[in-house]
Amino acid sequence: MSLLKQKFLFLDCQTTGMRPPTGALLELGWGVASAEEQGAVMSRIVKLPEGHWLPGKVKEITGIRESMLEEGVAEEELLGLLDIACVSSEAAPALVHYAQFERAFLDDFFVRQGRELPFPFICTYRIARKLYPNVPSRNIRGILGYLGFPFREIKRAEAHVRATMEVWSELAKELAVLGIHDLAALNAWLEEKPKPKKKGAAPVKFEYRVDRMKRLELPPRPGVYRMISKSGDILYVGKATSLKDRVNSYFRGKKGRDPKKLEMMAQVWDLEVTECGSPLEAALLETDEIKRLDPPYNISLKAGRRELHFYNRDFTATSAEQSAEFCQGPHRSSNGIEQVRQLLGEVNEAQAKRVLYEPIAEETYASGYALFAAKNFPELAAPTARQLIALGMHSLRRLKKAAEVEEEAVEELMEEEAAATEEAEAAEAAESAEPLEELAVDLSPEEVAEKLDRVLLRAALDYRRAKGLTRMLNAEVRWQGAEGERVLRFRNGKMNADEPDGSEFPWRALGIQDYDRMSVLISEVQKGDYRVERYGGRA
DNA sequence: CCTGTATTGTCCGGTGGAAC
């Protein structure tokens, strides 16, 4: 029978681990189809055996949560369903992407049911590797995009099965071109030895679907670039000082590159760029474009579920909107001020974890806290958040004065602060709620006190940052461009907008995109030779 | 993150042809 018409049983397993003894089958997806005719796809969540649970990482990867386990079927029931599928596939082989993974689980499954595996496996990964040896990434997403299918999220078993069907529909056509027309020929071809292996020959490069000249002819000027799939999905948006250099850097080299980026590059068929007058404008356009398009391979600057936070005067409560009561901000959900607020409760192990994100023995933390208190507020038994932040501002000013001698100190601190915030946000976003193995960190009380001092500084930096961001909402940025002076005007956070000045609470109608825009503006302005003035001010 | 595997890289002794 022709390979194009040959029916196969397509399969995919989601599991709680890597291999049967440690991991258990969590979900099975299957469907019967041929290259020319896709069939229906089914899937079932499987009851986990005693002693198995859903690891946080697996929840994150699959999107399966505990509540869904309730609808899990028993293995006997699954066996029945699978037998029905085998009948309708006429006992054809199973087609699976990276079959060695599912084989282990299904083998285990059938053995435990007192049966033998009723079908052989054919691996689409192996076929793809042979057909396209130089694709940057051969995982299911990479191959799917390389073959020109639209980008989509692939998490659950059903989506994996559909993806495998689509991949096969293309691979089968390619095989036909090579004269492989039936199962026997396919198996023989897969058995063939790799190649004679030429010595000292070309060092094999990745192959991309993007037209080479298109990227080589990009202008060496600032701008925003977009990576695009064959079907027009925007996969990634980035900015560049030189579009030509930046974009081409994605296509160079083969070793040690981020696998996520390689997966993306396998799927890129086209590029689009927007030239900008300056790196500053490119950065501003980038942040807005990421919000507008929500590209799957961008990580930072995405809106996601991020929200702005405003505090009341005493920092005792927060609101998502700025108002007379909640005037202080904007801040992100995890920030230095939040850490300081955590410092107000009882001094115990739980507080240590909330403030320092590390498990620390209760006694160590308590004596560290005592040191910190004696140094910073000897007269106060229970300082308020406001007082603590004021203390932080005080230290910050002192540090800055010292920094006139030692340039780097403050910058280092700023960088550290940014990293800490990112880390906290990442932890929040991951929401994997995995009860991490809690190894108490071995710190001295002095080190704890020092860390608490840093918390105050971080809060002060956040406080100052909010002021700085607010100042940028209505500002003019001037710099010397190649063709004379250039200026960008911001009003209520929008670039070159012509609206009346905002209210006393300028963030009231603004959101995370405005916050990011102002952040980008500040960080770009710090990098170059820019002058910032209040909007409408005269030089 | 982690785990299993396949591929690639490296080191080694052995071989055989060319030069003396």
Added chain:
DNA sequence: GTTCCACCGGACAATACAGG
């Protein structure tokens, strides 16, 4: 006959990459 060295295959280690 001896020496040199390019080249090969086998054994083992390192690395890359798929999966959840």
